[in-house]
Amino acid sequence: MGVPSDGLVRPSGGPDRREAILIRVIPYGALAVSTLLVLLADAKTPAQVWTTLGLAVTAAGWMLIVTLPGTSAPGPRLGGVYYAGLLVLFALLILRSPLFGLFGWTGYPQVAYLRGRWKQVGVVATALIVSVTYIGGFQSLGATTVPVYLILAAATGAVGMLFTFLELRQRATLDRLAEANAALEAALEENAGLHAQLLTQAREAGVLDERQRMAREIHDTLAQGFTGIVAQLEAARQNPGEWRRHADQAQALARDNLAEARRSVEALRPPHLDKARLPEAISGLSERWSRTSGISVGVETTGEPRPMLPDVEVALFRVAQEALTNVAKHAGASRVGLTLSYLDDVVLLDVRDDGVGFDPAADGRGFGLTSMRQRLLRVAGRLEIESSPGEGTAINATVPALTVGANP
Structure with a gap:
């Protein structure tokens, strides 16, 4: 199996080329935009500025685990560890400022690093963290806001689960189509090889049969004609008084043999097709x-x-x-x-x-x-x-x- 042009070596169920682009580009763009917004609107003291920058750099460095050029998609275990660390960073960044909710949304496409049912778990966890930004952040959680938060989290999680379910079904269908295409290509290559082999064998058999036919034709015509000529010449020697009759018969046989020889030569390549x-x-x-x-x-x-x-x-x-x-x-x-x-x-x-x-x-x-x-x-x-x-x-x-x- 060849390596995809995006550099990822993926097991079945991993991100495809489109998703790999989303994972490589959009999270960094969202992180940069979120960081800039927080620095402009929600960083009043040097401590807040350095905390914001420190968390942003940590998140960017953590994502390098899977986005450096030439890196492979993590396996099921490493993918789970990576996504768990990403959820912790989402929570810390949103705790710093709800404006980092824009970056938190990138957790949804990155569930592609998870396998099987863990994708749904990742969607639910991301929804629980991101939904807190709708009520103003973790600092706004209270007796009056928790019901609203839970409703928003359930709605967001349901939408995410729906899209994840549809994505899983689509991927399973694509995997089956890819397997069918691979099997079809293999069958076509095998059939092409068999056709070429059969055609070669047919040609070889045809050449051999043609040689055998020519040998039979020479034996049945030319060889018998020469035998008749020899017989007529021997008869003329034994009966000098009838030599002219035997000579005429020998001459007739020779002419017939010449005609047969010409016919055999023409059989190899008809002159009519040259003209x-x-x-x-x-x-x-x-x-x-x-x-x-x-x-x-x-x-x-x-x-x-x-x-x-x-x-x-x-x-x-x-x-x-x-x-x-x-x-x-x-x-x-x-x-x-x-x-x-x-x-x-x-x-x-x-x-x-x-x-x-x-x-x-x-x-x-x-x-x-x-x-x-x-x-x-x-x-x-x-x-x-x-x-x-x-x-x-x-x-x-x-x-x-x-x-x-x-x-x-």
Whole structure:
């Protein structure tokens, strides 16, 4: 816990910053004004002057116990001793002159140095001492003035008790709010740390999954293609009369492998995103795919498009590309619709077709859906699939709207 700027280190229930200012400044001001009034109006002899000054200096020195710069608020025991001494000084000063009642009133804010029920005791004691000034001082106490004094003391004490009770309730409420705020801040810090940790783990998992996907793709395409080329060359050596046929097949395999190698390299960074924004890149991809597949494609963008982090845009572009590839291979669809939606905190990509559909729980669809999930996982996104046999397929990709310049 930090030290308040007023220099006081307070337990719960001690004075706050506003009260600390009252305790440090107002008592000295009230003491100085009271002393000046007494010297001007009620100090006729040198003895009275020196008595007044001596009591005032003693009171000022006593208050230094808790008001010196760098001093801490007294604990419950020392606070009680300090306040008891202050009450004695109030009584002596008012005994010297009722004009010191102005200084006596500073006892009410200083009950903040007391704890619990001792605050009420301090209020009552202060009221008993200060109320005597209303009848002219201790010298005026008599059979006729005591009833008036008691009534005034009871009224003053009741008002002081009421304000003290309200102050205690307010302080208890503030303490509970402070505890709740501290707990909330701790929870927010913990959640922020967990979010950062999860995002880091998701990225690491995405990188690992991407490496595994590339390894599987190389094994399933390039490695098998090279194996086929080697087999054709060996067959040509063993059958010289058919070398041209085997050479043509080897050449075809080599071209296919070259195309696969280029596709794998492009999968790392789509060149389309270097030349256009994501909506335009997806529209261009869809148009090229439609010309090749002969399937009608509709592309729609909603919301206000804005530049996202490269990883986010690449993930969405590859999901759209993989989804269209799956439609061409498996769906038997006549129409496909793509919708790119920019919301406040997320970006959505929906790909829907009117094809044959499938059971997502039973059909893994090769590496296509797995690849899409892995790409989205890398940017803390998610993939949802809605499909059933004969009812088409809907693929929904959601990623955080991490704009350029954001720190995820």
